Amino acid sequence: TQLLEQSPQFLSIQEGENLTVYCNSSSVFSSLQWYRQEPGEGPVLLVTVVTGGEVKKLKRLTFQFGDARKDSSLHITAAQPGDTGLYLCAGDTGNQFYFGTGTSLTVIP
Amino acid sequence: EAQVTQNPRYLITVTGKKLTVTCSQNMNHEYMSWYRQDPGLGLRQIYYSMNVEVTDKGDVPEGYKVSRKEKRNFPLILESPSPNQTSLYFCASSLSRTRDEQYFGPGTRLTVT
Numbered sequence: 001t002q003l004l005e006q007s008p009q010f011l012s013i014q015e016g017e018n019l020t021v022y023c024n025s026s027s028v029f030s031s032l033q034w035y036r037q038e039p040g041e042g043p044v045l046l047v048t049v050v051t052g053g054e055v056k057k058l059k060r061l062t063f064q065f066g067d068a069r070k071d072s073s074l075h076i077t078a079a080q081p082g083d084t085g086l087y088l089c090a091g092d093t094g095n096q097f098y099f100g101t102g103t104s105l106t107v108i109p
Numbered sequence: 110e111a112q113v114t115q116n117p118r119y120l121i122t123v124t125g126k127k128l129t130v131t132c133s134q135n136m137n138h139e140y141m142s143w144y145r146q147d148p149g150l151g152l153r154q155i156y157y158s159m160n161v162e163v164t165d166k167g168d169v170p171e172g173y174k175v176s177r178k179e180k181r182n183f184p185l186i187l188e189s190p191s192p193n194q195t196s197l198y199f200c201a202s203s204l205s206r207t208r209d210e211q212y213f214g215p216g217t218r219l220t221v222t
Contacts, residue, residue, distance in 0.1 A: 004151075006151075009149075033210075033211075040215070040216070041213075041215060041216070042113075042199050042201070042213025042214055042215055042216055043152070043199075043211075043213050044213070045210040045211065048210070088151065088152065090152075090211075096154055096157070096167055096168065097142070097154055097211070098154075098168070099144070099151045099152035099153070099154075100151055101149060101150065101151040102151050
């Protein structure tokens with residue numbers, strides 16, 4: 001049983017389209033992080049959200065932490081081929097980090 | 110350059126042959142952990158360490174051992190590897206336990222036949 005479920009698992013879109021990735025759980029997290037992983041490499045942190053309802057923007061990427069701190073979303077505007085990769089959410093319960101199952105994004109030029 | 114290094118990057122071994130995967134960080138981080146990554150299951154934490162001589166079990170610790178005798182090193186030991194431990198392994202470190210960025214190593218792809 002996964003503590004964090006991500007959807008969709010796979011996403012293939014055309015350059016310029018918008019997309020949203022969801023990270024859901026029934027557990028409350030003290031913070032939630034989003035990472036991006038490229039083939040053959042380890043994950044790299046994109047953002048950390050801490051407060052319920054918090055919204056953070058990183059250029060074309062918008063991250064939101066749910067009000068109840070149980071879920072999060074990542075929205076990409078006008079996707080670029082450079083956005084291609086595996087997107088992972090990770091929740092901190094205070095004792096451990098739990099990673100989501102991941103969303104593999106392919107942006108077609 | 111600030112980094113987490115792992116060795117080896119690739120390893121093919123046979124069932125029951127003890128092996129160690131090394132992990133070292135040069136950022137003076139207190140928190141280190143090991144994850145395994147499997148298709149459809151994401152990253153699962155094996156063991157973590159809050160500081161020197163302090164280690165604790167993660168989500169999937171069975172079949173693994175760790176030690177933290179020095180702040181910079183956190184080796185992962187498989188005393189008797191089995192085929193179900195075939196996976197991609199990542200070591201990670203962060204300044205402290207919560208909210209800080211985890212820096213990941215490049216990964217070790219292990220195959221146990």
